[in-house]
Amino acid sequence: MKNIDLKNLTIEKAHESLRGGEFSVRELVDRYLAVISEKNSDINAYLEIYNDINEQVLSAQKMFSDGTATILTGIPIALKDNMLFAGHIASASSKMLENYTATYDSTVVSILKKQGVVFLGRTNMDEFAMGSSTENSAFGRTKNPLAPDYVPGGSSGGSAAAVAMEGALIALGSDTGGSIRQPAAFCGIVGMKPTYGTVSRSGLMAMASSLDQIGPFAKTVRDAEIIFSAITSHDPLEATSVPMEARQLQATSYKLQTNRVGVPRDWLSGEGIDEEVKKNFEESLNILKKLGYELVDIELPVSRYSLAAYYILQPAEVSSNLARFDGIRYGHSNQEGDLLDVYEKSRGEGFGKEVRRRILLGTYILSHGYYDAFYGTAGIVRTQIEEEFKKVFETVGVIATPTSPFPPFKAGEKTEDPLAMYMSDLFTVPANIVGIPGIAIPSGKTNNGLPHSIQFMAPHFCEDRLFAIGKAFESAVQL
Numbered sequence: 001m002k003n004i005d006l007k008n009l010t011i012e013k014a015h016e017s018l019r020g021g022e023f024s025v026r027e028l029v030d031r032y033l034a035v036i037s038e039k040n041s042d043i044n045a046y047l048e049i050y051n052d053i054n055e056q057v058l059s060a061q062k063m064f065s066d067g068t069a070t071i072l073t074g075i076p077i078a079l080k081d082n083m084l085f086a087g088h089i090a091s092a093s094s095k096m097l098e099n100y101t102a103t104y105d106s107t108v109v110s111i112l113k114k115q116g117v118v119f120l121g122r123t124n125m126d127e128f129a130m131g132s133s134t135e136n137s138a139f140g141r142t143k144n145p146l147a148p149d150y151v152p153g154g155s156s157g158g159s160a161a162a163v164a165m166e167g168a169l170i171a172l173g174s175d176t177g178g179s180i181r182q183p184a185a186f187c188g189i190v191g192m193k194p195t196y197g198t199v200s201r202s203g204l205m206a207m208a209s210s211l212d213q214i215g216p217f218a219k220t221v222r223d224a225e226i227i228f229s230a231i232t233s234h235d236p237l238e239a240t241s242v243p244m245e246a247r248q249l250q251a252t253s254y255k256l257q258t259n260r261v262g263v264p265r266d267w268l269s270g271e272g273i274d275e276e277v278k279k280n281f282e283e284s285l286n287i288l289k290k291l292g293y294e295l296v297d298i299e300l301p302v303s304r305y306s307l308a309a310y311y312i313l314q315p316a317e318v319s320s321n322l323a324r325f326d327g328i329r330y331g332h333s334n335q336e337g338d339l340l341d342v343y344e345k346s347r348g349e350g351f352g353k354e355v356r357r358r359i360l361l362g363t364y365i366l367s368h369g370y371y372d373a374f375y376g377t378a379g380i381v382r383t384q385i386e387e388e389f390k391k392v393f394e395t396v397g398v399i400a401t402p403t404s405p406f407p408p409f410k411a412g413e414k415t416e417d418p419l420a421m422y423m424s425d426l427f428t429v430p431a432n433i434v435g436i437p438g439i440a441i442p443s444g445k446t447n448n449g450l451p452h453s454i455q456f457m458a459p460h461f462c463e464d465r466l467f468a469i470g471k472a473f474e475s476a477v478q479l
């Protein structure tokens with residue numbers, strides 16, 4: 001086996017080595033497969049390693065000899081289990097879809113396929129992307145590769161763990177309320193949620209459609225940027241995909257204040273925010289100051305209700321989206337008894353506890369007589385939060401917060417207390433509510449050696465601002 005330094009490998013370094021013949025696609029992929037066979041039975045980052053890796057490797061290598069290789073050709077990637085890859089199982093880590101084989105490619109997969117990326121396998125997640133610890137999977141929890149007693153975050157915990165254990169160079173996840181940024185934070189890597197409408201959701205299993213967004217996991221901000229640039233597209237298959245010209249227009253409508261970093265002090269004064277997290281955040285702000293950024297205290301008072309609004313909007317959309325899993329058309333089916341029995345048994349057996357909880361909540365929220373009080377009000381709050389952010393972005397270029405209100409927690413610590421678990425997304429949910437991009441970047445270590453993370457948010461379609469400040473921060477921070 002070729003001795004490749006996976007720890008310090010980036011997309012650009014791998015690309016140079018593949019192009020220069022220092023190692024082949026086969027050799028690179030074999031190194032990752034060796035790590036996976038050594039570590040995955042314990043960590044459980046992957047639910048399956050794909051059986052067509054050989055074909056993928058051959059066609060990627062051919063692109064190098066043809067001269068058609070791109071920067072992503074031959075790069076090994078891990079795919080969250082809720083993105084369709086034709087001919088392969090995609091289960092959303094649910095018993096409901098345990099044996100479901102995708103019949104078409106999601107748009108992200110089809111884009112990356114053309115570039116000759118090597119899909120290594122599908123990664124574990126909280127069932128249907130609901131959770132913050134990857135303990136809600138029907139196929140066992142994923143361990144945090146940095147400390148096996150701890151959770152890797154969620155819901156894209158498998159993707160984050162795959163990259164953190166050097167079981168893939170990069171990975172894709174989906175983020176509805178924090179599911180890329182929070183596991184990136186817990187696993188000590190970079191995770192990014194792009195602007196809503198920039199990366200196609202076609203072929204991503206719908207969870208809460210007005211909030212879901214696909215994005216990258218990587219070890220460096222530059223790698224996240226490369227992946228984002230590759231997967232962002234205008235997709236006619238997806239109704240909320242924003243045309244390129246419209247993105248440009250909206251991005252340039254925000255005044256340039258890129259050196260001013262907004263800090264929402266009112267968010268940090270609430271309950272449930274860990275003291276170590278606050279201290280690390282202040283240290284991060286000092287780094288930004290030294291880098292020449294101007295720190296500005298901002299106020300986002302309505303945004304403090306983001307989490308409350310999320311837990312109305314999200315279950316409502318979930319109850320509607322997951323109605324398709326009825327035991328009749330596809331997915332787990334128990335055909336005993338009459339039609340009502342089929343529905344009840346199929347859904348009761350197919351869905352886990354958290355998914356059932358959200359469906360029940362959502363059904364209640366949308367029911368006659370409650371719809372206006374709950375869903376209607378949450379919609380109004382959402383609009384106010386959007387307005388509030390828009391105004392703040394007239395005075396600052398980016399906003400900085402901690403990524404998670406607390407450091408990684410132990411497995412089992414929050415499983416019995418859904419509200420404590422929901423707090424995980426306190427700082428990440430607002431970006432989904434508003435639709436703006438956010439990036440999580442490692443910012444140091446806790447007293448017991450676990451990762452801290454800082455989050456930057458930017459106006460709609462201003463991902464470039466996140467990459468710029470992200471790279472500056474990353475090069476200055478001591479980990």
Ligand code: GLN
Nearest residue numbers: 129130131176177178179
């Ligand atoms: N943790 C949040 C939830 O459980 C967010 C999940 C996500 O972003 N997919 O809903």
